[in-house]
Amino acid sequence: MNERIKRLREKMAEEKLSAYIITSYENYRYFSGFTGSNCALVILKDDCFALTDGRYDIQIREQAPGFSHVIISRSMHEHIAELIPCGARVGYETHTITDFMLRNIKSQSENSEFVPCPDFGEEIRAVKDDGEISAIHRAVNCSDEALAALIPQITRGMTERQAAALLEYEMAKRGSEKAAFSTIAASGLHSALPHAEPQNNEIADNSLFTLDFGATINGYCSDITRTLIIGNPARELQELWELVFDVQQKCIQRVTPGMRASELDEYQRSLFAEHGMEKHVMHSLGHGVGLAIHEAPTVSRRSDTILQKNMVITIEPGLYIENLGGVRIEDTVLVTADGAEVLTKAPHRINIKL
């Protein structure tokens, strides 16, 4: 039995569950190894089932050899319900399972009790093992190298969208399975939108240009943001950049196992407040990265997570000022036994002459 399933069964035992249904992509991949797009797992005390459809008949046998395989011939929920023992106490992933799936499983398992559970899979995934850290490290290197390859290709007349396309291609050439998320490329005033979609407008001179992107290796993501300094931006923008960079570095130095993640977010806000800039903070400081681009732990004011060794998080403070522009600087960071290792190696300060 694999170590991950063992940890899941410990959580099942704590909640007195005799069955647990997994429906989210990252969790079925994490526990079974199966990478196809349609799957559910049913974990019992003494058996593990992996269900998929006929498209993946060969693939699931290759990727999830430790599981009993079910190739569904009717709706997924019917097959799941059939695997649940009569009278079971059944946990499920309340944050991701759909109402439709759950109602239908319940209606066909009338003698069982259903218990909404926090995302046990995500909780277990928050602390990474060596293989996972290695995959994330490779994904980080891949996005770092892609950025280095992009920089000399940025020329006058290039659009946000062209830059994003080229960056994603440079990652793919270096082994990224796919962009970890849709690349954000935002120039000039557009950079005041924290999650701007790339447009067909040209990269503005004497301005800031924010790129937020990530690679995927073996399913594991990296996440990096750089705000490039194009030409000679207005002093106000340059000061904004320096402030965000300073706060980002201070936050990274604060990372320690045993601290509350919420403290880190409060810390960035207090640093920005010293400059009267707190009202321009539009998102929390960071988030865990792994099979999902956003996963536990959340690094926000509302987080109750205690940071632990081998968690991987982003540190990404940002300031956004409408009709002026924005800055965000983000590294992917491994929590170590006594602090943090910054996995991202790309330089922070990148000056471009168009």
Add this chain to the structure above:
Amino acid sequence: MNERIKRLREKMAEEKLSAYIITSYENYRYFSGFTGSNCALVILKDDCFALTDGRYDIQIREQAPGFSHVIISRSMHEHIAELIPCGARVGYETHTITDFMLRNIKSQSENSEFVPCPDFGEEIRAVKDDGEISAIHRAVNCSDEALAALIPQITRGMTERQAAALLEYEMAKRGSEKAAFSTIAASGLHSALPHAEPQNNEIADNSLFTLDFGATINGYCSDITRTLIIGNPARELQELWELVFDVQQKCIQRVTPGMRASELDEYQRSLFAEHGMEKHVMHSLGHGVGLAIHEAPTVSRRSDTILQKNMVITIEPGLYIENLGGVRIEDTVLVTADGAEVLTKAPHRINIKL
């Protein structure tokens, strides 16, 4: 009031709903125009609310001007619950809303009645308007042109993954916002997996090479599959290719408004059965394409949809034989007043000499 909301309110009236909650990406984008990653809509008889978080404060005002905007400061479900009038009969998207979201909205709206609904948004989206057809057409042209650009670049030693990366880049260069889904690139024996992920293995000579990919323009997807003939494959593979191509063309000729989608799927199976190949059919004939890469109508045996003018569907028969290889050929097709217009213009028969 926009025409789309009007149609939604007609469906609400049929079900005697006084409120309707929209939580799926494609639907909130379709009804509001908002393209950010976090949103819900609450549609009442006389008001429409669009909710998002602080990252999208500027963007939602720009993109969804007809809506009342709520920038959430607590959990999304709390804000949704506050907008629901006391005693309302509330419809929701049972196929996409999570159990967590729904349970929490319900627990804070105790005097309201909640009604699981089929996906009204997806039903309305199944028949496209002119602007949508134009966007899909542009996405189809984009993927066609990207394929034409890729073909001369395929050379000995290129891996599946390199081909997929290059194809996605060629789409992005031509304006695709993102790949409509992760490109499938499967060479040789690997092509027997209908949904194979690209690997680092080289494209095999004297073999088949399947590429399944799509572009996105204004959020609208294209979907195309070509099985390329590399060198001089075994006669068995060439016959497989000819059979799938023949079935694909016959299915397209059968498309007529007013027919059941299920008839089309039964037709492909009957054609393959004439050659004793039905057991190698691993998926249904096709699916609708629009804001989602897979949406209504399903073109499967179980579909109860009647095809209508201005539906856009894929026709993509495939055969998959373990330890031999597979073939799939797919076009994106517009249902017209009296038949079908094949939007995809890429040639079907593509021979490559490595």
